[in-house]
Amino acid sequence: MAPLSLYGVSNSLVSTLLLHLAAVLPAPLSTLLSNGDLILLLSVLVFCGTLLGASLLNTILLIWFERKMLGRFMDRRGAMHVGYAGLLQNFADGLKLFRKHTFRPQDADPLGFFSAPTAYMVASIVMFGILPVSTGWSAGTLPLSLLLALVVFSFAPLFIFLGAWSSANKYSLIGGMRSAAQMIAYEVPILLAVVAVVLLSGSFDLTTIVNEQRNYWFWGPLFLALIVFVAGMLAEMERIPFDLPEAEAELVEGWNTEFGGMLFAFFMLADYARALVGSYLIVLLFLGGWTLPSWVPAPLTNFPLAGIFWFQVKTYLVFGVFIWIRASLPRVRTDQLLRVGWMRMIPLSLLSIVLAALVVLAKCLPVFGCLPSMGS
Amino acid sequence: MWINMGPQHPMTHGLWNLRVKIDGELVLDVDPEMGYLHRGIEKISEDRHYNEIITLMDRTCYVAGMAWEHLFIQAAEHALHIQVPERAQWIRTMSEEFQRVASHLMWYAAFVQDIGLMSPFLYGMRDRDLVLDLFQSYTGGRLTYEYMRVGGVRNDLPPGFTDQARKVCDWLSDRFVEYDRLCLGSDIFHRRCDNLGVLKASECIRYGITGPMLRSAGVARDLRKDRPYAAYGQVDFEVAVADGADVTGRYLVRMEELRQSLRILRQTLDWLDRNAGPVMAENVPRWMGAPYAPVGREGYLLKREYPKGVGFSAIEEPHGEALAYVVNEGGEHPYRVKLKSPVFVNIAAARQYLVGYRVADIPPIMGSVDVCVGEVDR
DSSP states (O other): OOOOOHHHHHHHHHHHHHHHHHHHSOHHHHHHHTOHHHHHHHHHHHHHHHHHHHHHHHHHHHHHHHHHHHHHHTTSOOOOSSSGGGTTHHHHHHHHHHHSOOOOOTTSOHHHHHHHHHHHHHHHHHHHHHSOOSTTOSSOOOTTHHHHHHHHHTTHHHHHHHHHHHTTOHHHHHHHHHHHHHHHHHHHHHHHHHHHHHHHHTOSOHHHHHHHTSSSOTTTTTHHHHHHHHHHHHHHHTOTTSOGGGOHHHHTTGGGTTOOHHHHHHHHHHHHHHHHHHHHHHHHHHSOTTOOOTTSOGGGTSSTTHHHHHHHHHHHHHHHHHHHHHHHOOOOOHHHHHHIIIIIIHHHHHHHHHHHHHHHHHHHSGGGTTSOOOOO | OEEEEOSSOTTTSSSOEEEEEEETTEEEEEEEEOOTTOOOHHHHHTTSOHHHHHHHHHHHSTTOHHHHHHHHHHHHHHHHTOOOOHHHHHHHHHHHHHHHHHHHHHHHHHHHHHTTOOHHHHHHHHHHHHHHHHHHHHHSOSSOOOOEETTEESSOOOTTHHHHHHHHHHHHHHHHHHHHHHHTTOHHHHHHHTTOSOOOHHHHHHHTOOTHHHHTTTOOOOHHHHSOOTTGGGSOOOOOOOSOOSHHHHHHHHHHHHHHHHHHHHHHHHHHHHOOOOSBOSOOOTTSSOSSOOBOTTSOBOOOOOOOEEEEEEEEETTEEEEEEEEEOSSSSOSEEEEEOHHHHHHHTHHHHHTTSBGGGHHHHHHHHOOOHHHHHO
């Protein structure tokens, strides 16, 4: 049996549907419908729609997960009333925001004000198309998918700053400046930490990186890089302790102070999409992606959709740690954050590159022949 | 660039405006503006009967109503020459200490929120609720109590109250360990709060700053010790002092005060268990408690006359030293009521402890001042 793939399913679905339609419909239409290009186009559309829907649903589930977890940490129950255990609460909230009037302050620049949330949303959601969540679930294998993912991921500060600047509010401006400074400061250590992963796996392709972790996950040899990457991701996601750009104590809501209604919903959803994507990246790069260690008994690994199931379990565990951090740490100050970024994280990530290089070297030595050889 | 932190801003914890001049993240100048919540409580008091002013006192500081009731009632009793029975004094002491615990828990919740800690905010509010439940059980109110009366207190404690109160004390003393672990155990907390908002003892005294802010600078000044009132002279406790004069110092002082309050509370509860007695003075003038003057035989309103006098009281409120001055010119209303709020003084010196720090430092510093705008504006 061929491995289940999302594109394969949507392709066979579309072609079967079109073939049945062509059999019923009269001649000119039936030839049009059995055209190969049309089938390709429609299956791509179905594939993208399914991926988008599933990803957004997962994002909303993530928000629910955070609300419930935070509730438990705070000795309360979280959302309880809409749906079972509050599962539908976020949909209700989204509906409320959707019905709200979209308000623009008088002095705000309309172009920047309205395009920033949209661009931010798009830049966050595109990530779901780039990251493979399991074998057969990605749009395709790109040789440089890791690089592309990081490039798209680092677009966000630009749009945040655009939105902050164009909303003509002093708090937004300060928040936007903080956000830009913070994300640039943390981009560098993240990239350096990723270089260590690339060294060890020998590839920029996320699927290859995951496959390279068949025998051992990278968090062992690259523990320093994992720490740097997690801290950098916390800063990129703007979560406590690094949520200074929207530090509500001093900046009201930071860069999204002036955004209300659906524009706010865009920012909110995109924020959580970025949180999900960040957790995906950690799982992909350090925690073996959708693979499990070989000592795990077979019934746990070879049921249908096992890969995506374990991938999501790991993702939620990683995000659970983020929630735990959020529930128990205070916020740091901007200068402290930047100092940690430039003066602690970069040396640490450089050190982790050296460590990765040593591991790669060690594998060439005959003494360590027990370590599995590199792919290819 | 000047920015307005307030009148509606998460930092203010009330309704006031802190104008801040910033250069990037650096605070160059600040200008506190108060008065958004002015209700003219002192003026309204001149047109009310003594027991009717108590409701206003509850609303003077909405997180420390009992302390302000106590403050005013003491001054009024001084002006009216009324002696209070001993049990009422002890109940007042207990009420004020419970109020201090509730107020400090509220402060803890707001303060940790200011430095970005989310969970302890809810822990503080949760534990404060237990104290409010106790208040509800013997006064009927959770925030504004109207419990104290000129000459005593409105009613005695319900049966079984002291056992409940002891349980709450035990629960709270366990929780305080947890609170400290969440704040002092965190490296980020020390990075944020150490050497922040420093105001040395000499400056505190120069600006008339009192309460935990003064004690955090190493000055052991506490009216409960230095000028004992109610039953404070008979209980055993220590004045909480820290020497940092910074935000961490104020945190330490307030947490130690919470522990000392529990110590005082256990002693007062023991005393109340052992000693029964009246809770209202017997020589209180007739119709003292009536909202309206009685109608005489001919249908005229009887004018209530009280002996002339001037009353003064000073108590250690949760935020600092509060003073009250009541002048009785012989009518049925006080001629003049003057209140002095500690928080007003503490805010007014904002320039001394805010300038030179960063924008992100303003919420922790102002949080450590423990602002209650109700008593600032009165």
